[in-house]
Amino acid sequence: MPQPAVPELFEDDSHSVVEIRTDSLQGLRELGPPDLVHLVKQPNKSTTRQVGVYHHVTGIDASSSASLAAYINTLTYTPTDKINRVTSGLYCCYNAFSRVDMRVQVQIPGTVESYCVDERGNKLEATEEHWLETYLCSVLRAYSYADNGSGDTIKRIIGVRRFNPITSTEQEQRFLDAAEKLFFNGWQLGSDPEIQVPNLVSNHLTSGLLHYIRITGRFASGINLFQKLREKDPEISSLLARVYIAGDEEVKAITLLHEAIEELPMDYSLLDCQAEFCNRKGRSELALEIAKRGVVSAPSEFGTWARLAEIYVAQENWELALLTLNSCPMFTYQDKDAPRLPEPSRISLPLAPETLCDEIDDAGATPGDQEVHPTLRRLAAGNYKGTFHKAYMLLTEITKKIGWDQLLKIRSQVFVMEEEYRNERQPVPSGKSQNASTIALRGTDTPKPNGHGEPEPLPSTSSSEEGEDGEEPPAAASHLEPDVSKPSSSVTVRSGAETPQPQPPSSDPTHQQYVQFQHKRLCERWLDNLFMVLYEDLRIYTIWRTEAAQYKQQQLAYKKNSEEWEILGELAERLHHPDEAVEAWQACLSMRFSPKAMRGVLRLYERHGDNRGVLGALIRLIAWQYRWYSEFSPDLYYAIRKLIEDDGAVKVRSIIQATSLPQHILDLTHQYAGLCAAFRSDGTEG
16 A cells, blocks of 8 residues: 655644634534644754644544544654654544534643533533544544545645545444434434435434445445334334335335334325335336325425426426426525635645556646636536535426427426516416415416417527627637527516515406416526526537537547536536537546546446446546545445446456556555455455
8 A cells, every 4th residue: 555645734824723723613514624633843953943734634533532643643754854843733623513623632742632622712621422423423524525526615625635434344333333322413413405404314414324325335234223223213214214225125115114104194204215216116106196295294395396396307297397396495505614724825735656647647738727718617507506406407307308499388388478477567476376386286287378488589699699798609609500599588586575466357358368377487586597507508518519510520620628628528417418428528538637527437437337447447536536645435435346246356356457557556446445345245255
């Protein structure tokens, strides 16, 4: 195993990063930021001048002060810095249960002191209960903050070392024991951004447990845990059922769900699990009624409405799918807790010699070398997260199945369009008409359009036409005329806003037309914005594909810089065009190594069952992550485990060895395969 390199961020003399971390404690809302390690160094030949350096870390054993002190002791010798020595170190690890920062101060040589700091900066005694809570939070953060290539918060933090907190069955048992002891306090940790209110079965502890079980394939351990917890509270049946399903014990899952729903007929977690299973098995007619009950049981939760919309999509009931989507309660995205520290005075990101490899060199054509075209940079959909991301993906799924023009037609059938509203010159409909939520639940047929809401065609995108923000289309695309109709405006309303009562005059000769108009719904403003964002995605995608075809026909090279290819790859993937996405990512990889692009190519290999291609991509991703101080990625571990499950450990090891990369690079992948063997994963027996 190569000697890991350690990043160092040099503290600005005017700002203490430890004090800033203390001040930020009262603003933490989730699991907390990665652990902070702060060292004080002084030159070997001086006793007066000192400098503070720091980095962040996840996955270190935080079960006691001794284990954290042991990590600091590993940093006392740095091969890249032979002129300074470490005189003291401070390890800070956040306890999200008690909302305190656990701290271990190590004097070198000298004493070890442990204590905790509360939100007001008060220094408190660290108890055994504190350490149990801190240990569990540390493991959950290691999985939650692992770099999965999504570009989330952890990706933006410089100098983060990532370790695997669980590398043996003994360590797994300690983790599950801690989870069992603290399970009924899990709601205190918060929840995923799609959850309105954390509860017993929807919080960061339960999602972390399910994530761990899925990644490692340790279904028996998960079943054992949730069976014991279910004896204390039947609500936990939904978690047990999900593990049964993931572990391919579907008969047990269905039996359990049936029994649990008889006992708790309006438990939305149980109903959602059952509806999801039925829909995935192609029984959307069964899933529909279950999902409707789920909405009734938890009308303020995004997940229940999204599940109902998903089922309407499966049934190709596009009108009700849109109405249901329109009824989804949307939540402001709550990002992971991240340290808010000042700019360091200097940054040292040493490269371990063992990780040098041309095939993972991302320093060549870096993203900043060429300017990304403003139209590509302005695509908003790539920034969606939480409920807005999931809603957008539902909308793109509908578009993929029926086409953009048909989507606009259905939109004009169910929502009041601005043009027809102006023509009617009447108050916005409400009052006697049913709202979208009621229609979605009852399944009432939507009245036909009154003829005023047909989509407007997009004028020719000639060279003189400008985009919505005055920007021209991408370079060399100004002559194109994308076959994407621009959506006409709908009458929108803010979520929860009251609307005036309609007063239709019965003697009006256009009364019948108004009645049809009256049965239409107001489109939520956020959904109307999603239509406009989707239009822009489709417009840019159409321009790209048309241009590429023209260049190919003329036998000319279609040129973009590496970051533009990344953006186009994400765009194609959002719009459910996987082959075109891979084309863009491969173009990006031909210029420089990009983990985002390589993960996209990896998904293509997985989809096509090309296990050699999968392994080749994994080897490079594992090496790249190690170069950036990450010895653990749950997603990459999962991919290796599935490969071994399919082909067996012996074959996987032989394919790794046959790869034309340096042995020290291959050894990093062997480490993941060894982890599967330690947990006796399927396929490791041979």
